[in-house]
Amino acid sequence: MQLNDEEQAMLAGALGPARQWAIKHQLAVGNFFDAADFVRVGQAHIMADTESLGASGVAWLEALAALPAEQRRVSIPTITDPRGLDFASYRRLKQTEAMAELEARTIRAFEALGVLLTNTCINYQTILPPVRGEHMAFGDTGVVIYCNSVLGARSNFEGGPSALAAALTGRTPRYGYHLDLNRTGSRHFAIHYRPRDLADWGALGGIVGRASNSYWQVPVLTGLAAPPSSDELKHFGAALASFGSVALYHIPGVTPEAASLEAAFAGRPPPAALPIGDEDVAAFYAAYAAAGDKVDVVVFAAPQLSLMEMRQVADLLAGRRIGADTTLLVATSPEIKFAADRMGLTQTIEQAGGIVAAGVCFYQSYAREMAEANGWQRLMTNSAKLVNIIAGYGYRPTLASMERCIDSAVAGRVL
């Protein structure tokens, strides 16, 4: 890779060991992906919950945090993905004091690095959305696919160490979705189906993701009736990224880099379209169906809820009572939680017996340990991303609309 004087200085250690580690790490990754040089990035977003960091990862962060201030502070605006637990609700979820202590140590380390602890996977709805063409180093696959596709920003999936490296150097290797040549459509899906709610949008994302099944595929969708909302594309993209590891899609006429079908494929003839219809979506739901089963936990998360989703949950729960043997958990960002508190939405949800957690997103929160401590198996959610992830943690997940999830939470069994 071609390095300028500043990058050479970082590599030589002139800017301290943290930036030296960072640029060495970025060179290893950049060389692997044949990057020619570095590109400056506007923000970094770090996924670093303690469950994935582990004790060794936290100790590694603390070593960076112990360096002198001028050596350890990040050089661009840097924010965080959801944390491993919410200090206000972890005891109710039977998370342990050891987990809380590890979380507190991680937070202290990030603060010392100058990182803004936003603890959110919906920063594009709540913090500072990127603009078209802006290069970013974003963690969280749902954040990357939304910002690449809906906003026209440019980011690869940057895992925690790589996003932190970008935060320290202010740049990232120019490969993958930073390059025009990787951003044109490669698959074509003709949608003969009308999603009615967020779970349907997630199911559609899951189906397209399974069919695409590669970070390097760029699906293009035609046939969708009206421009979707931000929350609908949030669930669609999160599922597409989760099931298929996909980081960019185009919807001609909706997303900014695809004014037309021709533009989506950069003037090349579109490949034959794979049709997706009602029966595909019905089969997707059927794989998770469990009518009549006892519901242990109903989760609204993955991604964190917007203020509009918080309103929907509150409206559906108003004046009702969740079944005595069922837990209902809602995860949102700290900013939205504050707004929901102020607007009475949190109170409505908690009066019905629900728990509103801030700055977490359930699956990043020691899901296996929570299942064991609470005796949870059957989980219901309207998040297709969550049903995909959570089976590996020993849960039996069911996908349903927000309405049916809440009706089931009240009844205590899958309706």
Add this chain to the structure above:
Amino acid sequence: MAIVLKCHRGIGPTVTGEALVAADNFSARYDLDRSKGIFSRASHRLFGESYHDKILVLVTAKGGVASAWMLREMKQRGLVPKAIVFDRTNTILAQGAAFAELALVDRFEAGDPTTLIRSGDELLIEPDRGLVTILNRS
């Protein structure tokens, strides 16, 4: 005479070990019980298999940014694959392998390595040279 497969230049050290192959994908967060060192997702083709000290040969890496931290954490706790071989990796696993200093290679000239390598094969992985050698077959 061993079989030599050419691939893209990879990440991490030269290693030898036994292959564990599946025409399936990989995510440390979605697919593994990292406390036991086994594949824990029931629908995974390696469900119940131990991955410790094996050279995993799989198709691609799936969603889940967490894998970038997890490989190093798995290595430090001593329950970790010896190397990972993909047909094509996503960015996360490449970043995670760089952070963990774990061997990882992909992009083979002869095609998908899950069709070229069999479980139980003895492999030599040379990331710097972009070579994977099947030592027990000719």
